[in-house]
Amino acid sequence: MSSLHRIRIAEFKAVLAEPKINLAKLRELSFSGIPCEDGLRCLCWKILLNYLPVEQTFWSSLMKKQRDLYSQFLKEMIIQPGIAKANLGVSREDVTLEDHPLNPNPDSRWNTYFKDNEVLLQIDKDARRLYPDMVFFQRPTDYPCRLIMDPQNDFETLRKRVEQTTLKSQIVARNRMGVTNVSSPLKSAAPSSLTEYEPLPNGSEAHWEVVERILFIYAKLNPGIAYVQGMNEIVGPIYYTFATDPNCEWKEHAEADTFFCFTNLMAEIRDNFIKSLDDSQCGITCRMERVYSTLKEKDVELYLKLQEQNIRPQFFAFRWLMLLLSQEFVLPDVIRIWDSLFADENRFDFLLLVSCAMLILIRVQLLEGDFTLNMRLLQANQAPGAHYNIFIFHLPPSPTLCSLL
Amino acid sequence: MAKKTYDLLFKLLLIGDSGVGKTCVLFRFSDDAFNTTFISTIGIDFKIKTVELQGKKIKLQIWDTAGQERFHTITTSYYRGAMGIMLVYDITNAKSFENISKWLRNIDEHANEDVERMLLGNKCDMEDKRVVLKAKGEQIAREHGIRFFETSAKANVNIEKAFLTLAEDILRKTPVKEPNSENVDISSGGGVTGWKSKCC
Numbered sequence: 001m002s003s004l005h006r007i008r009i010a011e012f013k014a015v016l017a018e019p020k021i022n023l024a025k026l027r028e029l030s031f032s033g034i035p036c037e038d039g040l041r042c043l044c045w046k047i048l049l050n051y052l053p054v055e056q057t058f059w060s061s062l063m064k065k066q067r068d069l070y071s072q073f074l075k076e077m078i079i080q081p082g083i084a085k086a087n088l089g090v091s092r093e094d095v096t097l098e099d100h101p102l103n104p105n106p107d108s109r110w111n112t113y114f115k116d117n118e119v120l121l122q123i124d125k126d127a128r129r130l131y132p133d134m135v136f137f138q139r140p141t142d143y144p145c146r147l148i149m150d151p152q153n154d155f156e157t158l159r160k161r162v163e164q165t166t167l168k169s170q171i172v173a174r175n176r177m178g179v180t181n182v183s184s185p186l187k188s189a190a191p192s193s194l195t196e197y198e199p200l201p202n203g204s205e206a207h208w209e210v211v212e213r214i215l216f217i218y219a220k221l222n223p224g225i226a227y228v229q230g231m232n233e234i235v236g237p238i239y240y241t242f243a244t245d246p247n248c249e250w251k252e253h254a255e256a257d258t259f260f261c262f263t264n265l266m267a268e269i270r271d272n273f274i275k276s277l278d279d280s281q282c283g284i285t286c287r288m289e290r291v292y293s294t295l296k297e298k299d300v301e302l303y304l305k306l307q308e309q310n311i312r313p314q315f316f317a318f319r320w321l322m323l324l325l326s327q328e329f330v331l332p333d334v335i336r337i338w339d340s341l342f343a344d345e346n347r348f349d350f351l352l353l354v355s356c357a358m359l360i361l362i363r364v365q366l367l368e369g370d371f372t373l374n375m376r377l378l379q380a381n382q383a384p385g386a387h388y389n390i391f392i393f394h395l396p397p398s399p400t401l402c403s404l405l
Numbered sequence: 406m407a408k409k410t411y412d413l414l415f416k417l418l419l420i421g422d423s424g425v426g427k428t429c430v431l432f433r434f435s436d437d438a439f440n441t442t443f444i445s446t447i448g449i450d451f452k453i454k455t456v457e458l459q460g461k462k463i464k465l466q467i468w469d470t471a472g473q474e475r476f477h478t479i480t481t482s483y484y485r486g487a488m489g490i491m492l493v494y495d496i497t498n499a500k501s502f503e504n505i506s507k508w509l510r511n512i513d514e515h516a517n518e519d520v521e522r523m524l525l526g527n528k529c530d531m532e533d534k535r536v537v538l539k540a541k542g543e544q545i546a547r548e549h550g551i552r553f554f555e556t557s558a559k560a561n562v563n564i565e566k567a568f569l570t571l572a573e574d575i576l577r578k579t580p581v582k583e584p585n586s587e588n589v590d591i592s593s594g595g596g597v598t599g600w601k602s603k604c605c
Contacts, residue, residue, distance in 0.1 A: 122473070125424040126445050229423060229473045230447045278478045314479055318448035327444065372466075375451045 009035050016043060021054040023047070030343035033336055039247040041339070045238070048342040049261040063253070070217075070256035074147055077220045078158065078213065117161065119219050119227050124162040126232045127212035131331060136240060137211070140204040143252045145213065149203055157205065158212055207243060211235050214259045218266070225266075228273040233326040235262050237334050268347055272322045287321050287352065288313035294356045302363045309371045316378040320355050324348070328358075328380070411455055411464035415575050416486050417568075420508055421493035422501040423472030426527040429558035430493060431469050434568050439559050446471045448479050456569060458576055465572060477511070484515035489571045493525045496542075496555065497534040502526075505545055521574045522551040525567055530557040 012035060015025050030048060034041040046052045051066075052059055105111065130137050148157055200206055214235055219227040238261050242254035250257070266273075277283035292313050296303040319327055324341060326334045337354070344350035359366065359378075366374050419427040428443045428450070435452040450469040455462055468487070470480040484490070492508050494501040505524070512522060526542040529535075539555055546553030552570060556563040 122423065129444055132444065228475045229445045229471060232445070233447075273475065275475045275478055314482070315449060315451065318479060323447060327447065372453050376453075379451055 005035065009037055009040065012040050012044070013038075016040070019056050021047060021056070023054055027343045027345060031340050034339045037246075039245045039250060041335070042242055042245040042247070042250060044339075045241060045342060046257065046261060049264045051257065051261045051264060063257070066260050067253050067256040070259055071147060073217050073221070074145065074213070077217055079147060116216075116220065120158060120162055120216055122229070123212055123215045123219065123227050123232070124158070126229055127208045127215065130208055130211060130232050130236050134331060137208040137236070138206050140200050141207050141210055141243065143254070144203065144205045145210070145255065149205060157209070158216060159205075159209055207239070210243075210255050211239055214239065214255060214262060217259060218263060221263075222266075225270055225273060230323050231266070231273065233323045234265065234269075237326060237331060237338060238262055238265070240331060241335060269322075269324070284318060284321060285314075288317045290352050291317045291321070291355045291359075294352060295359055298356060299360050299363060302359060302366060305367055306359075306374075309374060311371065311374055311378070315375060317355055320358070321348075321351060324351060325354070411462040413461060413576070413579065414464045414466060415488050415572055417465055417467045417489040417491065417571065418483055418487040419467065419469050419491045419493060420480070420511070421472055421491075421525075422495070422498070422504050425472065425493045425495040425498065425501045426558050427472065427493050428469055430491075430525065430527060430556060430564060431467055433558040433561060433564045435467070437561075439561070441559075448476060449483060454568075456572060458569065458573055461576070463572055463576065465568065481511065481515045484512065484520075485517065487516060487520055488575050489521040489523065490516060491523050491525055491567070491571065493527050494537070494542075495528050496526045496537045496539075497528050497531050499536045502537045502541065509549060519578065521571055521578070522549070523567060523571050523574075524549075524551055524553045526553070526555040528557060528559070529555040529562060530560040 008029075012029055015022060015029060026044065026047060030044050034044045043052075047054065052062065211232060215227055215231060218231070219225075235258065239254060239258040242258050242261075243251060245251040245254065271277050271280075271282045272284040272287070274283070278285050280286070292303065292306075295306075325337055328334075329337065340354075341348060341351055362377060365377055369377065419431060421427055423445065428446055429439060431450075431452055432443070433439055435454045446469055448471055452467045452469065453464065454467065455464045457463070468483050470476065470483070490512055492505065492512070494505055496502075509522075512520065524542060524546045526537060526539070542553050542555065552574070554563045554567045554570075556567055558564060
């Protein structure tokens with residue numbers, strides 16, 4: 001560890017040791033990158049995302065309260081409907097009881113259960129394909145959700161719930177003897193897409209399943225927005241950071257803490273996810289236009305080139321802004337960039353400047369390239385962030401926002 | 406301006422529910438590879454492949470779209486410029502097939518009237534999980550007068566055939582150009598389309 005880095009860590013620790021944390025000072029320090037040592041980043045993100053207040057005395061009671069609240073959400077939204085379902089498989093219930101799976105009443109709990117499964121199916125597809133290049137999300141967590149995974153209770157996990165939702169068709173063949181033959185695909189030992197990843201033994205769950213649960217609870221609590229593709233890419237880096245926290249007590253509660261930090265972050269960026277706001281003042285179209293209007297101010301030649309080639313910000317800036325650049329870089333770089341984004345007082349103005357800088361940094365190639373080459377450069381999904389390594393590692397130690405441009 | 410390396414430019418669009426394998430279909434065609442772990446497409450993605458048909462070099466500019474409802478405002482704006490649209494469903498996912506009529510209506514609303522459409526039932530390697538019969542796909546395609554293939558990006562079934570057939574159908578509708586017209590200089594990247602009339 002360089003002495004400079006040691007000094008930085010000491011600076012962070014000094015700021016974080018204050019009984020009442022100086023938020024302006026913490027923002028300024030965090031903007032140039034937060035050291036990952038001693039769980040500093042986890043703590044700073046929790047403060048910057050307004051999960052923890054600046055007064056330290058409240059931290060432990062607040063976290064306990066929030067973690068309990070999250071357990072409550074799990075009980076209400078995952079376990080209780082799961083019990084009903086699990087019971088059905090175990091013993092035959094009297095379906096004349098007030099609620100049953102064929103109940104046509106829209107308020108029926110079963111009806112809600114089936115509707116939830118549609119959202120869950122979508123979440124499941126995306127949670128499984130979160131950071132496929134990294135082994136982390138496929139690995140079992142050290143802290144599987146005890147409430148759900150306790151083998152004595154036999155609760156239904158979300159993963160199992162999804163597997164049951166996708167019913168398989170059965171081929172019914174009647175032979176000449178009149179015997180009906182139902183060939184169940186369940187019997188054939190064919191590999192399926194759902195088992196692309198090695199299934200984990202009972203009682204353990206992979207990190208992606210934790211992410212899935214966080215997204216499902218969020219969707220249940222926010223039915224107006226529910227789940228929009230890309231939210232998984234917002235949860236991913238936060239969860240990864242918290243679930244690798246050297247502080248074991250905090251690491252154990254990564255799920256609940258991630259949920260609340262994600263919820264707070266979404267409160268600030270949710271407009272980007274809402275289709276009906278696309279063309280409003282606060283929608284993403286307006287923000288994409290701002291990337292181009294800023295570019296026009298800073299580099300009119302490049303701006304005109306992109307205009308002339310009819311390369312619209314929708315082609316690339318949509319993803320950059322909506323996902324806070326999380327698909328453009330490898331995870332460690334994303335996390336480093338998010339230090340600065342979260343430290344930005346006028347969230348997320350800095351993101352617009354970074355997006356603009358990302359264009360200007362490859363201006364030479366863009367000015368020479370044709371439409372196809374430039375689209376490849378800008379979408380760069382084969383090698384995320386490949387052009388920008390220089391940019392990340394050369395962030396000045398204490399930049400003001402505009403010195404980057 | 407560099408001399409162009411193709412005779413015609415066709416713009417194609419891939420649409421369909423999320424998770425049906427649009428990105429995998431495209432990746433198989435453009436890179437002849439298969440990846441089971443694609444991240445979800447957010448907004449719109451883009452690939453290029455040049456093919457040769459009837460002695461003409463045809464550059465296919467293929468736009469891959471996000472499937473979820475939320476992205477429709479972003480993606481439907483590309484329908485207008487598309488000359489061919491591939492509508493993909495997943496033979497192991499009944500819902501994705503039920504939504505075909507919704508996607509077809511989208512095309513009617515937002516695309517050019519003479520756009521070439523094609524229906525693909527993807528993941529046909531997963532026979533044990535099939536819930537949409539091939540006959541069902543054929544039927545809906547017949548009703549709408551469009552071509553239909555069952556494909557597998559994983560097993561590389563019918564992928565190239567589907568793209569080439571779509572390109573051929575567009576080519577058939579493209580007015581015949583004068584000989585040597587391939588040397589005509591193009592002024593801007595988005596300027597050349599197969600619809601350009603020979604009489605100008």
